[in-house]
Amino acid sequence: MPERVFVVGVGMTRFCKPQKGPDPSAPKPGDFARIAVQRALDDACLSYKEVQAAAVGCMFSHRGQEALYQMGMTGIPIFNVANACATGSNALYLCRSFIAGGAQECALALGIEIMQPGPLGGVADPGKKKAASGPPKPPAYPDAPKQGNGMTRGIQAMVTKYPIVKAPLNPQMFGNAGREHNIQYGSTPEHFAKIGEKNHRHSANNPYSQFREVYSLDEVKAAPMIYEPLTKLQCSPTSDGAACAILASEAFVKRHGLEGQAVEIIAQSMKTDYPSVDVGSDTRSCINAVGAEMAKEAADDVYKQSGLGPKDVQVIELHDCFAPNELITYEALGLAEQGQGHKLVDVGDVTYGGRWVVNPSGGLISKGHPLGATGLAQCCELNWQLRREAGPRQVPDAQVALQHNLGLGGCVVITMYKRPAEFAGKAPKRRTSGGMGFPEMASKL
Numbered sequence: 001m002p003e004r005v006f007v008v009g010v011g012m013t014r015f016c017k018p019q020k021g022p023d024p025s026a027p028k029p030g031d032f033a034r035i036a037v038q039r040a041l042d043d044a045c046l047s048y049k050e051v052q053a054a055a056v057g058c059m060f061s062h063r064g065q066e067a068l069y070q071m072g073m074t075g076i077p078i079f080n081v082a083n084a085c086a087t088g089s090n091a092l093y094l095c096r097s098f099i100a101g102g103a104q105e106c107a108l109a110l111g112i113e114i115m116q117p118g119p120l121g122g123v124a125d126p127g128k129k130k131a132a133s134g135p136p137k138p139p140a141y142p143d144a145p146k147q148g149n150g151m152t153r154g155i156q157a158m159v160t161k162y163p164i165v166k167a168p169l170n171p172q173m174f175g176n177a178g179r180e181h182n183i184q185y186g187s188t189p190e191h192f193a194k195i196g197e198k199n200h201r202h203s204a205n206n207p208y209s210q211f212r213e214v215y216s217l218d219e220v221k222a223a224p225m226i227y228e229p230l231t232k233l234q235c236s237p238t239s240d241g242a243a244c245a246i247l248a249s250e251a252f253v254k255r256h257g258l259e260g261q262a263v264e265i266i267a268q269s270m271k272t273d274y275p276s277v278d279v280g281s282d283t284r285s286c287i288n289a290v291g292a293e294m295a296k297e298a299a300d301d302v303y304k305q306s307g308l309g310p311k312d313v314q315v316i317e318l319h320d321c322f323a324p325n326e327l328i329t330y331e332a333l334g335l336a337e338q339g340q341g342h343k344l345v346d347v348g349d350v351t352y353g354g355r356w357v358v359n360p361s362g363g364l365i366s367k368g369h370p371l372g373a374t375g376l377a378q379c380c381e382l383n384w385q386l387r388r389e390a391g392p393r394q395v396p397d398a399q400v401a402l403q404h405n406l407g408l409g410g411c412v413v414i415t416m417y418k419r420p421a422e423f424a425g426k427a428p429k430r431r432t433s434g435g436m437g438f439p440e441m442a443s444k445l
Contacts, residue, residue, distance in 0.1 A: 011039025015368030084407030088375025178324030201360020
């Protein structure tokens, strides 16, 4: 039997807009990492010396040692992880595996990213040349089913239906998935705009969010068009930030008196692309090209592991990099039947007062999307929700939480969390603020 695994501490920085140029006074990657790690350690009432292994998610693979050596050089294994936008959840997956397999009792998962200003598409790389003008070119893989990663194959499948135009590539992929849903199932661009409005509204109470402004539906629809049907307020921004989670075994939790704050990871699944993303597949579609099939497979796996289903979940953080992906993911997670996700938007079943609260943090659209940190920021949010520490964003009666983190190219990680019944009534070891960990520090970074 695998060991039970618990999250005993979480912490993050505020997500913020990337700097436009070199600024000696601006926070460096190590600053973000140090603050997120220290907040998680303080939350868990642990010292860094008690951590036995770490996994660090960042699109630059050398960040792990750089980020953690400032906490101390203790000789622990440090694994560097990079897997597109699911990088942070890959770090979480590794740490859970370490503990479930009995190799370690306490592990640290950290996600960090410093990105380029502008549309979603990259991390800061001083050696990268400026892109040429004109529409992006499709990858030069004439035999796509045999070459390239899932994103390359998905692009090849997409261009059989929609030509690549002069617009950022990621919005084209998700925008075309949205168009496909509109045509096949009767959803409309207004459904995507309503998702953008909802997530911006949710983020108003999140001190860690990059944006906290509330917009009307008309304002969301009237924002600058990025790629039809997506306006700017339906797209996640590029961001800088870090997030961290401390995981522990049941024996470690009890030995350190952490029952009052422990949240159990009761199921987790990681999947990669299926043949449906290939040009030659009979099931190829823009929707599958952005990860819908692998998300459904991972969700089904999580429900099988846990013995629970969508009806047992109250709060969800999912990968709304672009509004159509949130709607598509409702269906992949089983919240709605295939082609019926937009009906949840119509009746308000994905916000407060509905069946589920989806993205109470504001999601990627409003909270921000520093690639390596996103999955662990989702973990932070869901732990605060299950610990009743989400302040004005608290989802009533939250008992079970579900997390979906997608990386094109491709990978998806789905994680289910639950507050253990046997720990009910136990007070947390550390101080509680009643408002998402340490909100008084959020404005500092």
